Amino acid sequence: MRPVYPRASSYPDFARLVDRDKAQVDRRVFVDKAIYQAELQQIFARAWLFLAHESQIPNPGDFLRTSMGEDDVIVVRQRDKTVKAFLNSCPHRGNRVCMVDAGTRARGFICNYHGWSFGIDGALRGTDGKVYETDETFEKAQIGLTPVAQIDSYKGLIFATFDPQAPSLEDFFGPFTWYLDIMLDNDEGGTEFVGGAIRSIIDCNWKFPAENFVGDILHAFWTHQSGAQAILGGAVDLGKRYDELAFQASVYGHGIESNLDKVGNTRTLGYPELVDYVFDLSEKARDRLGDIRARAIGAISSCTVFPNFSFLPGQNTFRVWHPRGPGKIELVAWTLVNKNAPEHIKELYRKGTMMTFSPGGVFEMDDGENWEYATRVNEGFVTRHQPLHYALGLGTEDAASEMPGHVHRGSLNDANQRLFYTRWAEFMKYDNWTDLQNGETAPPVRRAQAAE
Amino acid sequence: MMIELCDSGAIRDGEITRVTAPGFPAVAIARHNGALYVFPDRCPHADESLAEGWIEDGRVVCGVHFAEFELGSGEVHNRPVGCPNLSFFRCEDRDGKVFATLAVEA
Numbered sequence: 001m002r003p004v005y006p007r008a009s010s011y012p013d014f015a016r017l018v019d020r021d022k023a024q025v026d027r028r029v030f031v032d033k034a035i036y037q038a039e040l041q042q043i044f045a046r047a048w049l050f051l052a053h054e055s056q057i058p059n060p061g062d063f064l065r066t067s068m069g070e071d072d073v074i075v076v077r078q079r080d081k082t083v084k085a086f087l088n089s090c091p092h093r094g095n096r097v098c099m100v101d102a103g104t105r106a107r108g109f110i111c112n113y114h115g116w117s118f119g120i121d122g123a124l125r126g127t128d129g130k131v132y133e134t135d136e137t138f139e140k141a142q143i144g145l146t147p148v149a150q151i152d153s154y155k156g157l158i159f160a161t162f163d164p165q166a167p168s169l170e171d172f173f174g175p176f177t178w179y180l181d182i183m184l185d186n187d188e189g190g191t192e193f194v195g196g197a198i199r200s201i202i203d204c205n206w207k208f209p210a211e212n213f214v215g216d217i218l219h220a221f222w223t224h225q226s227g228a229q230a231i232l233g234g235a236v237d238l239g240k241r242y243d244e245l246a247f248q249a250s251v252y253g254h255g256i257e258s259n260l261d262k263v264g265n266t267r268t269l270g271y272p273e274l275v276d277y278v279f280d281l282s283e284k285a286r287d288r289l290g291d292i293r294a295r296a297i298g299a300i301s302s303c304t305v306f307p308n309f310s311f312l313p314g315q316n317t318f319r320v321w322h323p324r325g326p327g328k329i330e331l332v333a334w335t336l337v338n339k340n341a342p343e344h345i346k347e348l349y350r351k352g353t354m355m356t357f358s359p360g361g362v363f364e365m366d367d368g369e370n371w372e373y374a375t376r377v378n379e380g381f382v383t384r385h386q387p388l389h390y391a392l393g394l395g396t397e398d399a400a401s402e403m404p405g406h407v408h409r410g411s412l413n414d415a416n417q418r419l420f421y422t423r424w425a426e427f428m429k430y431d432n433w434t435d436l437q438n439g440e441t442a443p444p445v446r447r448a449q450a451a452e
Numbered sequence: 453m454m455i456e457l458c459d460s461g462a463i464r465d466g467e468i469t470r471v472t473a474p475g476f477p478a479v480a481i482a483r484h485n486g487a488l489y490v491f492p493d494r495c496p497h498a499d500e501s502l503a504e505g506w507i508e509d510g511r512v513v514c515g516v517h518f519a520e521f522e523l524g525s526g527e528v529h530n531r532p533v534g535c536p537n538l539s540f541f542r543c544e545d546r547d548g549k550v551f552a553t554l555a556v557e558a
Binding site: 107108110115117119125126127128130133 | 498499500504513515516517518532
């Protein structure tokens with residue numbers, strides 16, 4: 001039984017729902033069931049998706065359960081210290097073989113239906129009873145849990161794809177790693193997740209939170225004004241040097257926005273000690289990262305790795321927006337810290353993210369309600385035929401920037417969101433990675449090379 | 453009658469090795485804290501190979517359904533329904549060779 005990795009198709013009609021010339025997005029992308037199924041095929045069965053942080057499964061047999069799109073997946077540390085990931089479904093009758101969210105030192109996974117038993121390497125080790133063993137035509141060696149097509153990690157973050165044709169994880173990121181390193185490589189000891197995972201359900205389309213984190217600091221001024229007032233004692237403020245420093249950058253639909261004010265995000269966690277820690281960290285990190293990225297570590301900023309993995313520098317919340325149908329997501333959030341950070345600093349991050357970006361957190365509650373209504377109103381037949389406006393900052397491209405990717409001036413801008421939906425349209429339209437990696441969202445240098 | 457199985461030096465501590473003697477079903481030989489243990493290479497539950505399992509805390513763990521058998525007594529823990537205890541063959545190390553009485557298996 002060989003793994004079957006579904007092939008991509010082409011949906012040019014869906015791709016046209018993103019109108020680059022008018023900077024508009026058709027609302028059907030948020031509610032239409034056929035479009036949602038195409039997303040599972042074109043995006044979630046092809047893109048590299050975040051699975052876990054290495055620190056969550058340090059020892060052989062340590063495992064966790066997650067999703068790739070709607071596909072239930074087990075991620076397991078092997079005896080040789082590599083990591084494997086499989087569909088959490090028995091190849092016999094399809095039952096889920098792992099029922100718990102996470103665990104340590106698993107010996108294997110036994111299906112509850114007929115006792116088929118799989119090792120942590122996914123191979124079928126045996127079955128119940130003495131039935132198959134006496135069947136001479138039964139070939140145990142050919143049977144196992146379906147593995148992902150490719151798995152790899154980048155500075156502690158493990159990703160996988162169901163597409164054997166997908167480019168390497170490094171190529172999937174392109175030069176966007178320059179921005180990821182702000183969080184993943186600002187300290188020599190590397191990073192880890194602390195404090196477990198927080199799960200919640202939000203009745204919204206997965207693209208609303210993804211586009212929010214890819215480049216919508218604009219909403220903070222209105223949505224989060226009262227929360228900011230409560231924690232900071234004042235309004236959201238992008239700082240005196242906003243015009244000079246703030247930017248948005250995008251590569252292959254991945255996007256980050258920042259005002260480079262050093263500690264604006266960290267301040268919202270409410271602990272002055274954390275602010276001091278980040279000021280020090282920023283100074284120390286100048287050698288590793290240079291001035292711009294050192295300023296970004298705790299700044300007012302946000303990031304999405306296409307399609308559905310997001311984080312906030314400074315607040316240190318990392319999360320995946322798992323799709324659960326066009327109108328629902330399962331949100332899983334973790335807290336990332338530097339391994340070398342003092343224990344009490346890790347503890348403050350853990351508490352701080354809980355109070356701000358958890359289901360009961362000050363800011364998460366603000367956002368969730370907006371995304372739910374932004375999704376639900378599109379059930380209205382007439383409503384969903386009205387396009388949405390994504391045209392802030394059309395003339396802000398910073399072609400002279402020395403930073404990688406498509407850089408735009410000012411973080412109050414729809415630029416990254418336009419490129420996020422352009423990437424979405426590329427996935428809808430293209431059935432191959434050559435086109436996918438050389439379209440409009442490709443980094444400018446690569447596009448120039450491809451054109452020659 | 454004691455049957456010669458293999459060089460005792462080939463059996464490393466903490467590991468289980470599958471050995472076949474002509475005319476007998478395969479046996480598993482384990483060494484734990486220096487002592488040798490010889491037992492049928494099939495779990496008493498589903499006939500799976502115990503040599504494909506491993507030793508953990510003084511117990512043989514079946515790699516298929518994770519039943520655990522105490523080395524020596526054969527008492528079963530964490531057993532699937534209907535899984536009896538494991539029986540061991542009498543064995544000894546004679547001049548660097550592992551010998552065991554395989555009669556009960558016949």
